[in-house]
Amino acid sequence: MNPNNEKYAEALRRLLVIMNELRAKCPWDSKQTLDSLRHLTIEECYELSDAILEGDLEEIKKELGDVMLHIVFYSKIGAEKKAFDIADVMNGVCEKLIARHPHVFGDVTVKNEADVKRNWELLKLKEKGDNPSVLAGVPKSLPALLKALRIQEKAHAVGFDWQRREEVWEKVEEEIAEFKESMSREEAEQEFGDLLFSLVNYARFVDINPETALEKSNKKFIKRFNYIESATLGAGKTWQEISLAEMDAYWEEAKDVQDKSWTPSKK
Incomplete structure (x- = not known):
């Protein structure tokens, strides 16, 4: 991106003009507050996250636009309160980046x-x-x-960490043992939390983002479960009619035949 290209400044100006119009003339936009936008912003960030995980560049572009809209919206409200505007926001992050990159x-x-x-x-x-x-x-x-x-x-x-990943894995194994030996629900909940915390720690040591890893597993499960649903419908059966053994067989089949091109049946 060439910062001297006028198209970037023009695009931002266009968005600011539209935001001013919406704030002045749209009944919904004119009523929004910092608080009312908060949960919508969180939703937009999750939608961007989904697009990134899917590797869908067109959808990423779309969701980035939605996030940008929210940044401009908050900045407009800040300007109305005479607290800050979009220039303050951008200059603030510029100063932060300069200060935090002394190298x-x-x-x-x-x-x-x-x-x-x-x-x-x-x-x-x-x-x-x-x-x-x-x-x-x-x-x-x-x-x-x-x-x-x-x-x-x-x-x-600040230096408070394990030295070797083998030590971290030993801690994971220790937490597994303590969880298995839990005597009550309360104790089990506490030990399970410790186990998850230690697994996150090990993931960090081997350069894995645990949130991303878990979400990919979630998506894999959904895709395979959708295959079971599609296969069940294709066999003319309902959930009440299909056995666990049949579902297990479809699950194994899904593992063998599924790829990125497979989509659930529309039946």
């Missing part, structure tokens, strides 16, 4: 990506003033799996 815009030297991430977290702490909590920047509303990952990453940034 690009300053004289700091880094060896690798790990150094960059470590410096990023330490600079964030410095920005928060005297004696900030290392974990204070973890959003409270993050899904639990992602929150576990961010907690561990922030602890790692």
Whole structure:
């Protein structure tokens, strides 16, 4: 993207003009607040995430537009409150990027990506003033799996971490044993949480995003289960008529024949 290309500035101007018109003339848009938009923004981010996981570039473009609309919408409301506008938003993130990349815009030297991430977290702490909590920047509303990952990453940034992944796996095995030995539901719930936390930790050590990995497994299960549904309907049966053994057979068949081109039957 050439920043000197006028088409980018023109596209942003066009969106700002449309936003002003909507805010002034549309009954729905004119009533929206920061709070009322919040859950819609979260939904748009999840839709963008779905498009990314599907590798659908056209859908990614569409969903990025929806997210951009929300950024402009919040900025419009901020301008009405005389708190901030879209220029403040963009300049703010520019200043943040410059400050947090001293190895690009300053004289700091880094060896690798790990150094960059470590410096990023330490600079964030410095920005928060005297004696900030290392974990204070973890959003409270993050899904639990992602929150576990961010907690561990922030602890790692200040040196509180395992040294070898073999040690982390030993911890996983320890948590599995403790979960299996749980005597009550409350204890089992606690030990299961510890087990998940340790698995997230191991995933981090082997450079796997646990949220992405789990979502891919979710999608794989849905695709194979849809195959079972389609095969069941194709055999002229209902859920009440098909046996577990038949479902297992269809499941194994789905594993063998499914690929990206397969779609569920429209029957």
